[in-house]
Amino acid sequence: MTPANTTQLWDISPLIHADAPLFPGDAPYRLQWTARLSPGCPVNLSAISLSPHIGAHADAPLHYADGQPDIASVALEPYLGPCRVIHCHAQLQRGALIQPQHLQHAAQDLPPRVLVRALAQADTQWRDDFPAFAPATLVWLADQGVQLVGIDTASVDPASSKTLEAHQVLLRHRLRVLENLVLDAVPEGDYELIALPLKLAGACASPVRALLRSISPSHPHKPTP
Structure with missing residues (x-):
C-alpha cells in the first residue's frame, strides 16, 4: 500500500517520435547520430530537428x-x-466545441491553471476532428482568474479554423496554453502542474515535459455532482 503522504506524479506528455501526430505540413521529429561510441570516440552524440x-x-x-x-x-x-x-x-462528440456548461461541474474556486480532458483517449495518429474550445469558454475562464489553459488535443481551435478565434482570446486575455497533453489516466481534481517551456530564442512554441504532482493524495478535489 502507498503511504498516505507519498507524492504521486502523472506524466501527461506523449512520447515524441518520428510518427508522432502533427498538423499536416509541420516538421516531424528526426534524430541522427553525429558521433557514436568507438575506440576513437568516448560518447554517443545525437542531433534532432522537430516542430x-x-x-x-x-x-x-x-x-x-x-x-x-x-x-x-x-x-x-x-x-x-x-x-x-x-x-x-463524456459530454463531447468528436469535433465538438467545449462550452462553459461542460466545465461547470468543477468550476468552484478555480485555481489559476485549468487542464481539460476532452478525449476519451488521446490521439496517437493525426485526426482533424478533435474537440476544441469555444472562444466564449476561454473568456469565461479568464474572467475567473485562470492564467493558463491546457487541453489533450492538438489545438484550442478546430483544425479547420483559419481565424483562430480561441487563440485570439488567449492573446487578448494574456492566457498561456498547453496543447497535446495526455490526461487519459489522470482523475479529475486538483494538482500541481510542472510544464516549463524551453528558452528557445525566437521560437513560436516549445515542447514541454508536462507533469502533475498530487497536492493531497488522501483528499483530492471532488467536483460537485
Missing part, C-alpha cells in the same frame, strides 16, 4: 500574432503551480 508544436507543448503569443513575445520571453509562473483537471470527454 516545436510536437507532443505536449506551450504556444508563445508569437505563434498567433506578429510582434508578440517568443517562447523564450514569456514569464514562467503560469506553467508552474496549482491546477485543476476537468473531465468533459
Whole structure:
C-alpha cells in the first residue's frame, strides 16, 4: 500500500517520435547520430530537428500574432503551480466545441491553471476532428482568474479554423496554453502542474515535459455532482 503522504506524479506528455501526430505540413521529429561510441570516440552524440508544436507543448503569443513575445520571453509562473483537471470527454462528440456548461461541474474556486480532458483517449495518429474550445469558454475562464489553459488535443481551435478565434482570446486575455497533453489516466481534481517551456530564442512554441504532482493524495478535489 502507498503511504498516505507519498507524492504521486502523472506524466501527461506523449512520447515524441518520428510518427508522432502533427498538423499536416509541420516538421516531424528526426534524430541522427553525429558521433557514436568507438575506440576513437568516448560518447554517443545525437542531433534532432522537430516542430516545436510536437507532443505536449506551450504556444508563445508569437505563434498567433506578429510582434508578440517568443517562447523564450514569456514569464514562467503560469506553467508552474496549482491546477485543476476537468473531465468533459463524456459530454463531447468528436469535433465538438467545449462550452462553459461542460466545465461547470468543477468550476468552484478555480485555481489559476485549468487542464481539460476532452478525449476519451488521446490521439496517437493525426485526426482533424478533435474537440476544441469555444472562444466564449476561454473568456469565461479568464474572467475567473485562470492564467493558463491546457487541453489533450492538438489545438484550442478546430483544425479547420483559419481565424483562430480561441487563440485570439488567449492573446487578448494574456492566457498561456498547453496543447497535446495526455490526461487519459489522470482523475479529475486538483494538482500541481510542472510544464516549463524551453528558452528557445525566437521560437513560436516549445515542447514541454508536462507533469502533475498530487497536492493531497488522501483528499483530492471532488467536483460537485
